[in-house]
Amino acid sequence: MNLDDGRSRVEPEDNGAVNDPGGAELLYWPDTCTGIGDYMLRALPHTRVGLLRADMAKSFEACQAAAETGFGALALHETTDRENRGFVEGAAMCSVTDQGAVAMAVIEHMEGGATSDVSVSGSLYVWSKSS
Template sequence: MLQALPDVQAGVLRSDQPKSFEACRNAAGTGFGPLNLSSVSQRSSRGVAPGAAVCSVTNEGSVAMAVIEHIDQATTGVTRSLSVTGTLHVWSKKP
């Protein structure tokens, strides 16, 4: 389950949206409810896919953008594992 901590501004930039300071800051204000990452349909409907980004405004006013580059889901017996890799960008209060 992926979810923002209480009192944290977070949101998703879909893969077709620009990955900029302004776009990320605006997306962070849209909210981010709990997301079951192991559910492909939930990920798809929420826009969490390679090329998308999870954006957040830090408690110090900086903007953080985690660009999703790869999502890998594997099942071994009864154990499921999921990994998400990407690049983290952080802008100070002013771009």
């Protein structure tokens, strides 16, 4: 997903390689292609992405700071892991994007898990880079 504009796309699996990230900051990709348990949400290499916890203020400053904390791979189907990491409704994924903007994707709704794909939706806020 490209957090500058909220666009996502589907790319053919290529043994874990992303041939053209195209400005994307987040990736939902299988590790081994053996089923739902393989899919991990992760930040692409060389991106600045982090999680802003649900109990934190949703502001430019807080999001910019959270983006610097890093985001390791997360198995969305593992409910306990999601909750332990703070990836819950009310939290937000934050990034300083490849275009220099600060983006905040607020998690407003999530469903699925253990035996089904997880659906996550919400609002995207983007503070464009100042000239």
